[in-house]
Amino acid sequence: MKETLARANGDPLKMVLDPSQFPVMSKAFDQYRVHGYGARTVRVKNRNYVTITANLPVGTDSWVLLLVAPEDDFSRFAMADGRQNLLFSILVVLMASGLGFLLFLQARRGERMHRQIEQAHAVANYESHALQSVAAYPELFNPEDNALILTEALADQSLARRAAIWRILHDGHTLMCIDSYDRQQDVHSGGFEMATTDLKSFFDSVSHGDALVIASAADDDRTSAFYRVYM
Structure with missing residues (x-):
């Protein structure tokens, strides 16, 4: 120029x-x-x-x-703008997928909690019904009645094969079974006795009044003797 x-x-x-x-x-x-x-x-x-x-x-x-x-300047600008839009679109899709996955996990968690609440309500209703049945038993506080409904309710609530009520006699050395209920056979038994000298480990464990939580009664030293005699 x-x-x-x-x-x-x-x-x-x-x-x-x-x-x-x-x-x-x-x-x-x-x-x-x-x-x-x-x-x-x-x-x-x-x-x-x-x-x-x-x-x-x-x-x-x-x-x-x-x-x-x-x-070309305009086309390059359009191409760059198109690539930028593509990146933004991919980012939006990834964010939407992440949010969708989080919502899915939250929904699954909500369903799991809902099932747990329903199970808890069912257990509470079942326990309440069992307690009402026991409380409605007319001879519950009669010392001469064995109150067989107690062992049945215990076995049903714990889903155990057998539930029993024992008491130590006045001599302090004899354990007597008041009632034993077998849930599988639906039968009651009782009246048999065990000497504390034969079950020393077991009596030492329960003498404090604490509950025992044992995975295998046959393999635990505290209950193996009682298991062999009673179970």
């Missing part, structure tokens, strides 16, 4: 675009002279260019604003 300005001696009326040096601008200007203002596409040396011509009112003179840019 400096050479063009020098050849015209600074006179705008003598300034002419040289097609050999400015082929794109020259072709864009020719398009303007033929078609007037507007946006168009010109092709020079196998490359497309976007041209925009518009009126530029400045003072009393009429100026024409001519903008030229390679079409």
Whole structure:
């Protein structure tokens, strides 16, 4: 452009675009002279260019604003914008999947808690019914009655094969079975006795009044003798 300005001696009326040096601008200007203002596409040396011509009112003179840019610039911008949109879409999908997975876990947890609550209610209702049955037994506090309903309720509540009520006689050395209920055979038995000398480990363990939690009565030293005799 400096050479063009020098050849015209600074006179705008003598300034002419040289097609050999400015082929794109020259072709864009020719398009303007033929078609007037507007946006168009010109092709020079196998490359497309976007041209925009518009009126530029400045003072009393009429100026024409001519903008030229390679079409690739716009396409690259569109491609970059498309890649960015794709990344955002993938991010949104991942976030939605994560939230969906968390909601799924929360739903499973809610279902599990709901089942546990229902089971707890069922157990509470069953225990309440069993307690009411025991409380309604008319001879419950009669010392001469064996109150067989107690061992039945104990076996049912604990799901044990057998439940029994024992008491130590006045001599302090004899253990007597008041009632023993076998849940599988649905039979009651009782009246048999055991000497504390034969079950010393067992009596030493229960003499404090604490409950024993034993996984295998046959293998535990505290209950193995009682297991062999009674079970």
